[in-house]
Amino acid sequence: xxxxxxxxxxxxxxxxxxxxxxxxxxxxxxxxxxxxxxxxxxxxxxxxxxxxxxxxxxxxxxxxxxxxxxxxxxxxxxxxxxxxxxxxxxxxxxxxxxxxxxxxxxxxxxxxxxxxxxxxxxxxxxxxxxxxxxxxxxxxxxxxxxxxxxxxxxxxxxxxxxxxxxxxxxxxxxxxxxxxxxxxxxxxxxxxxxxxxxxxxxxxxxxxxxxxxxxxxxxxxxxxxxxxxxxxxxxxxxxxxxxxxxxxxx
Amino acid sequence: xxxxxxxxxxxxxxxxxxxxxxxxxxxxxxxxxxxxxxxxxxxxxxxxxxxxxxxxxxxxxxxxxxxxxxxxxxxxxxxxxxxxxxxxxxxxxxxxxxxxxxxxxxxxxxxxxxxxxxxxxxxxxxxxxxxxxxxxxxxxxxxxxxxxxxxxxxxxxxxxxxxxxxxxxxxxxxxxxxxxxxxxxxxxxxxxxxxxxxxxxxxxxxxxxxxxxxxxxxxxxxxxxxxxxxxxxxxxxxxxxxxxxxxxxxxxxxxxxxxxxxxxxxxxxxxxxxxxxxxxxxxxx
Numbered sequence: 001x002x003x004x005x006x007x008x009x010x011x012x013x014x015x016x017x018x019x020x021x022x023x024x025x026x027x028x029x030x031x032x033x034x035x036x037x038x039x040x041x042x043x044x045x046x047x048x049x050x051x052x053x054x055x056x057x058x059x060x061x062x063x064x065x066x067x068x069x070x071x072x073x074x075x076x077x078x079x080x081x082x083x084x085x086x087x088x089x090x091x092x093x094x095x096x097x098x099x100x101x102x103x104x105x106x107x108x109x110x111x112x113x114x115x116x117x118x119x120x121x122x123x124x125x126x127x128x129x130x131x132x133x134x135x136x137x138x139x140x141x142x143x144x145x146x147x148x149x150x151x152x153x154x155x156x157x158x159x160x161x162x163x164x165x166x167x168x169x170x171x172x173x174x175x176x177x178x179x180x181x182x183x184x185x186x187x188x189x190x191x192x193x194x195x196x197x198x199x200x201x202x203x204x205x206x207x208x209x210x211x212x213x214x215x216x217x218x219x220x221x222x223x224x225x226x227x228x229x230x231x232x233x234x235x236x237x238x239x240x241x242x243x244x245x246x247x248x249x250x
Numbered sequence: 251x252x253x254x255x256x257x258x259x260x261x262x263x264x265x266x267x268x269x270x271x272x273x274x275x276x277x278x279x280x281x282x283x284x285x286x287x288x289x290x291x292x293x294x295x296x297x298x299x300x301x302x303x304x305x306x307x308x309x310x311x312x313x314x315x316x317x318x319x320x321x322x323x324x325x326x327x328x329x330x331x332x333x334x335x336x337x338x339x340x341x342x343x344x345x346x347x348x349x350x351x352x353x354x355x356x357x358x359x360x361x362x363x364x365x366x367x368x369x370x371x372x373x374x375x376x377x378x379x380x381x382x383x384x385x386x387x388x389x390x391x392x393x394x395x396x397x398x399x400x401x402x403x404x405x406x407x408x409x410x411x412x413x414x415x416x417x418x419x420x421x422x423x424x425x426x427x428x429x430x431x432x433x434x435x436x437x438x439x440x441x442x443x444x445x446x447x448x449x450x451x452x453x454x455x456x457x458x459x460x461x462x463x464x465x466x467x468x469x470x471x472x473x474x475x476x477x478x479x480x481x482x483x484x485x486x487x488x489x490x491x492x493x494x495x496x497x498x499x500x501x502x503x504x505x506x507x508x509x510x511x512x513x514x515x516x517x518x519x520x521x522x523x524x525x526x527x528x529x530x531x532x533x534x535x
Contacts, residue, residue: 053415055414055415075414075415076414076416076417076418076419076420077417079414079415079416079417079418080417084415086411090409091409091411091412092412093409093412094404094405094408094409094412094413095408095409096404096408096475097401097404097405097408101401101404102405104398104401105398105401105402105405105416106416108398108401109398109399109401109402109418110417112398113398114397114398114399114402115397115398115399116397116398117396117397118396118397118398118400118401119396145476
């Protein structure tokens with residue numbers, strides 16, 4: 001379970017450029033939740049993700065994971081429990097490394113020692129099996145540098161990397177926004193399947209109201225750095241796109 | 251050009267191939283132009299010369315590597331913990347090393363090893379020794395970059411955002427990479443000192459560019475940019491560069507002009523992709 005208690009994030013505090021990105025935000029995220037997150041630009045959605053992943057310092061408040069205070073824990077330490085996908089497919093994978101090397105990065109180091117060969121023979125079989133699920137022909141391109149793949153393919157590999165060691169929380173930051181409609185649909189479908197299969201707790205930022213309604217069991221709407229609506233599964237089912245628009249400041 | 255001159259050129263080329271391997275780690279793998287090299291190369295020379303005079307030519311190589319690694323860690327410290335621009339961090343270490351190198355050499359600007367036993371007086375075939383050093387360093391690096399730690403290092407240079415969001419300590423990777431890079435650079439300096447029977451305080455000047463020139467020539471020939479080809483590029487390129495250097499000397503270009511030549515070569519090669527793209531745009535318009 002992830003818990004935020006009155007978290008505020010203030011950039012450039014005490015200067016003229018002061019900007020409150022999160023304002024006393026509190027929420028409880030239960031294990032197994034798949035929360036979709038809506039809100040206009042600047043509402044604090046990405047800042048919320050940065051707080052959870054630890055890439056932004058909290059000005060006030062605290063963050064707890066499974067009852068342990070992780071407010072001051074460094075990003076790479078938390079990363080053991082938190083997976084993250086970015087909007088830009090290039091951010092999720094290392095372009096000069098091959099597909100299998102990228103996967104090994106997420107998989108092998110934890111399983112074996114630092115000085116062990118990264119890609120073993122049996123890993124290749126395992127990776128192939130996993131990649132087949134994506135149905136993109138990636139299982140035959142293990143030795144291709146990932147920079148040569150399309151955005152959709154890269155995002156699919158990044159997604160696979162995030163769930164190879166199922167994280168406690170998966171943060172999806174508009175991870176389909178930069179893809180063409182067909183790839184976006186496919187990645188979203190795979191996302192849903194993986195989340196369900198691995199029982200991952202996930203948060204997904206999106207600007208697509210329909211995606212936000214169709215996916216997940218909870219819906220957050222944020223505005224001005226705080227949570228203004230938290231729809232549970234029951235209430236979410238009855239929501240219509242038109243209802244959502246009312247929450248956007250127009 | 252006589253055979254002896256060609257052989258000498260290849261021997262020097264092999265020494266500088268180790269330099270290129272070191273520069274490859276910082277410039278290509280970590281994606282950082284590291285000027286520490288100009289200092290750590292001379293540090294390698296100095297440490298090894300002093301140790302050789304003391305009667306420990308082999309230990310000298312090892313200590314040179316250790317000293318170089320330490321130089322790299324100083325730069326990494328400035329880069330990561332002090333949040334300094336990588337170029338400035340390297341320059342600062344390099345400048346500071348000038349004084350330290352003089353201290354290592356007890357204030358003398360150069361040390362002669364002509365009357366001492368070196369690696370090359372103890373074992374006869376210079377070419378063979380250097381070939382083994384170069385190839386073994388290359389193979390070890392190749393193996394290393396296929397391990398988990400090696401992958402992490404490569405990913406750090408490739409995509410820092412991704413590495414930060416995975417459970418890899420980016421700062422630690424930079425320490426390891428810079429230490430390894432400058433250790434190898436210093437080893438190359440140490441071999442040069444023993445080979446030439448001579449250590450000089452200015453021997454590091456221009457070494458970063460020289461190492462880069464080797465890499466670039468090798469890449470132009472081998473074309474493929476995978477890690478294996480990259481390492482091979484550094485070794486082959488450095489040797490070819492040295493041969494070209496020798497040919498230029500034969501044509502009467504003074505040795506003192508060669509730094510300018512290397513600089514121009516690197517400048518042109520690095521701007522080539524940009525110039526090509528610009529050319530394509532013009533054609534389209």
